[in-house]
Amino acid sequence: MRLIDAMTHLRDARVVEQAPALLARAARAGVEALVEAGIDPARDAELRLPAAAGVALTVRYAVGLHPMHIDVAHHAAQIAALRAALRRGDDDVVAVGEIGLDRRAGAPPLALQRALLHEQLALCAEHELPPIIHCVQAIGPLLEVLRAAPPLRRGGVVHGLCASRASLDALVAHNLSFSVGGMATLARAKRCQLVAREAPAERLLLESDCPDHPPRGFDQPLSEPAALRVTAAAVAALRDTSAEAIATLTADNARRLFGL
Numbered sequence: 001m002r003l004i005d006a007m008t009h010l011r012d013a014r015v016v017e018q019a020p021a022l023l024a025r026a027a028r029a030g031v032e033a034l035v036e037a038g039i040d041p042a043r044d045a046e047l048r049l050p051a052a053a054g055v056a057l058t059v060r061y062a063v064g065l066h067p068m069h070i071d072v073a074h075h076a077a078q079i080a081a082l083r084a085a086l087r088r089g090d091d092d093v094v095a096v097g098e099i100g101l102d103r104r105a106g107a108p109p110l111a112l113q114r115a116l117l118h119e120q121l122a123l124c125a126e127h128e129l130p131p132i133i134h135c136v137q138a139i140g141p142l143l144e145v146l147r148a149a150p151p152l153r154r155g156g157v158v159h160g161l162c163a164s165r166a167s168l169d170a171l172v173a174h175n176l177s178f179s180v181g182g183m184a185t186l187a188r189a190k191r192c193q194l195v196a197r198e199a200p201a202e203r204l205l206l207e208s209d210c211p212d213h214p215p216r217g218f219d220q221p222l223s224e225p226a227a228l229r230v231t232a233a234a235v236a237a238l239r240d241t242s243a244e245a246i247a248t249l250t251a252d253n254a255r256r257l258f259g260l
């Protein structure tokens with residue numbers, strides 16, 4: 001089975017020390033490449049994972065300002081760091097993310113989130129990179145920002161999405177793909193399962209979202225790239241196909257989207 005993990009946070013404090021071991025385990029599970037996403041460019045744009053000796057797994061990066069990591073007093077400096085990173089044009093940067101909107105309690109003001117998402121989508125167009133979009137309880141505002149932003153000619157991906165069929169179709173019309181993670185393995189997460197089941201085949205990707213949202217049935221407490229095998233099997237059951245077919249399909253889609 002060959003897999004590509006469309007989004008990880010292996011630099012998260014909970015797992016960073018184990019990152020070389022997790023990369024080795026991922027490679028043994030068939031993961032050929034992963035995209036390690038940023039959350040705060042002022043802190044992580046230049047931070048790279050330690051190399052895992054002897055592990056044949058391609059690590060690529062996304063840089064971006066996550067809505068929950070917006071520093072209301074210093075967001076201009078955060079965006080300046082993102083601009084600098086994108087101008088540098090490192091070969092291993094393949095996307096802008098995570099960026100997006102989040103309306104959970106304690107989130108930064110929505111108007112500021114929207115302005116920074118718009119600005120980062122413009123950077124995607126300028127640098128011809130796809131966004132990795134985070135959207136929690138904010139599909140209406142996300143669609144409004146997408147309508148006003150430059151079109152996503154290179155495509156993009158919404159990760160861990162829970163949505164209705166109508167919202168899914170509206171996001172497809174903006175040339176977006178969908179990376180499905182552990183949430184879609186939970187029977188109660190009906191709208192995550194809907195996305196996993198009904199996303200167009202050429203727009204389906206898999207993600208571990210390491211270390212959050214381990215798939216049901218995975219034998220570790222935190223998610224990690226090796227968990228993709230479990231998610232692939234669950235998505236295959238939802239789409240009435242084989243895990244092998246889902247692995248191949250989603251790996252091909254990820255290669256195309258991120259230019260891997």
Ligand SMILES: [Zn+2]
Binds near residue numbers: 133134159
């Ligand atoms: Zn996210």
